[in-house]
Amino acid sequence: MTSSDSTQKPPAPAKAPAKDPWDLPDVSGLVVGVLGGTGDQGRGLAYRFAKAGQKVVIGSRAADRARQAAAEIGLGVEGADNAETARRSDVVIIAVPWEGHAKTLEALREDLAGKLVVDCVNPLGFDKQGAYALRVEEGSAAQQAAALLPDSRVTAAFHHLSAVLLQDESVAEIDTDVMVLGDSRADTDVVQALAARIPGMRGVFAGRLRNAHQVEALVANLISTNRRYKAHAALRVTDV
Numbered sequence: 001m002t003s004s005d006s007t008q009k010p011p012a013p014a015k016a017p018a019k020d021p022w023d024l025p026d027v028s029g030l031v032v033g034v035l036g037g038t039g040d041q042g043r044g045l046a047y048r049f050a051k052a053g054q055k056v057v058i059g060s061r062a063a064d065r066a067r068q069a070a071a072e073i074g075l076g077v078e079g080a081d082n083a084e085t086a087r088r089s090d091v092v093i094i095a096v097p098w099e100g101h102a103k104t105l106e107a108l109r110e111d112l113a114g115k116l117v118v119d120c121v122n123p124l125g126f127d128k129q130g131a132y133a134l135r136v137e138e139g140s141a142a143q144q145a146a147a148l149l150p151d152s153r154v155t156a157a158f159h160h161l162s163a164v165l166l167q168d169e170s171v172a173e174i175d176t177d178v179m180v181l182g183d184s185r186a187d188t189d190v191v192q193a194l195a196a197r198i199p200g201m202r203g204v205f206a207g208r209l210r211n212a213h214q215v216e217a218l219v220a221n222l223i224s225t226n227r228r229y230k231a232h233a234a235l236r237v238t239d240v
């Protein structure tokens with residue numbers, strides 16, 4: 001062996017081919033829970049996921065209100081109080097008003113342990129000039145959820161949807177992309193796949209949870225657009 005042989009580097013291992021970002025898991029068997037599912041946004045999401053064939057449980061602070069809302073939707077949707085909904089679900093969407101966000105999550109820490117949590121809460125204020133983004137100590141509603149739920153896998157998505165369109169049974173397709181944020185690729189893939197269960201929708205990865213603030217805040221801009229054009233504006237991310 002010559003001295004030059006001994007300094008030769010071994011060949012670099014072949015790189016694994018990059019994963020196709022649209023190669024998403026099959027999520028059809030997951031149970032989707034919606035906390036605050038008696039409200040407009042939660043009801044709309046519950047209806048759309050149930051229509052897509054997902055098992056859905058609606059949560060409420062009062063189980064009878066949840067059961068009533070579930071019966072109104074039909075499609076096999078069930079209702080329970082928020083804690084039972086969390087325990088029975090694989091994926092739990094948080095659809096309560098910002099004012100009740102921290103208190104709701106604090107109380108459900110154990111019920112939500114190990115669950116994939118999807119926060120769609122937009123911390124907004126309203127005054128004579130319209131909607132505006134509130135400052136959140138943790139950075140965003142989603143980061144507040146992550147701080148309050150150390151044993152859950154927190155993601156953020158579904159902020160920009162119109163609850164009116166979601167609930168409108170005459171609307172067959174929801175023409176929008178859903179920005180999905182989170183710190184674990186496996187988790188954001190699941191949420192992207194869930195979004196794609198709704199006809200017309202795509203779930204598009206939009207960064208880590210620390211970038212949730214501007215996604216939540218953007219709803220103030222969409223509300224302004226809706227008011228000017230009397231519309232239900234939504235977003236498309238182009239070239240992906």
Ligand SMILES: NC(=O)c1ccc[n+]([C@@H]2O[C@H](COP(=O)([O-])OP(=O)(O)OC[C@H]3O[C@@H](n4cnc5c(N)ncnc54)[C@H](OP(=O)(O)O)[C@@H]3O)[C@@H](O)[C@H]2O)c1
Pocket residue numbers: 035036037038039040041042059060061062065066094095096097098099100101104120121122123158159160161162163164
């Ligand atoms: N509406 C939209 O178009 C839309 C779109 C995207 C995102 N979002 C977000 O989704 C969330 C829900 O919006 P929404 O319009 O559906 O709100 P909502 O109708 O005012 O409230 C949803 C449900 O949350 C429960 N709730 C009310 N106050 C609560 C409190 N202090 N603590 C815990 N639970 C409470 C109520 O259910 P029970 O009384 O049955 O418990 C209510 O039915 C908001 O954070 C919003 O930013 C809304």
